[in-house]
Amino acid sequence: MQFTRARDFTASRAWGARDIASFDGVSARLHWTDQPYRWHINDGDELFVVLDGRVAMHYRDAERREHIQQLEAGDIFYASAGCEHLAHPQGAARILVIERAGSA
Structure with a gap:
């Protein structure tokens, strides 16, 4: 059993992670x-x-046009396989990522 208080988590580098x-x-x-x-x-x-x-x-659509969606705490983004995207935090952010283990 494990409990994690996300708002207290920090890392020594950008995109540092804790396996949940x-x-x-x-x-x-x-x-x-x-x-x-x-x-x-x-x-x-x-x-x-x-x-x-x-x-x-x-993110880029099928015609490779770039779009931007602002996400706030509680918002969820689902990227299907093949969706080109880039996450750009506005200050510090904590993010839960669920994906295939070892995904690139």
């Missing part, structure tokens, strides 16, 4: 960051939950 759980080939990781990630495409589905802070989620 791994089951049935899926991982749940708590991330802390104050810096953008990078444009990427996951090789599986990803669930991105903002627990604390604000994140500007940039």
Whole structure:
């Protein structure tokens, strides 16, 4: 059994993570960051939950046009496999990411 108070979690570097759980080939990781990630495409589905802070989620549609959706604490972004996206926090943020274990 494990309890985690997300708002107290910090890391020594941007996108530092704490493994929360791994089951049935899926991982749940708590991330802390104050810096953008990078444009990427996951090789599986990803669930991105903002627990604390604000994140500007940039994503590209099928025509590769860029869009931005502002996410606040409690907001959820679902990226299906092949969705190109970039998370850009607005200050410090804590994010729960649920995806296939070892996903790139």
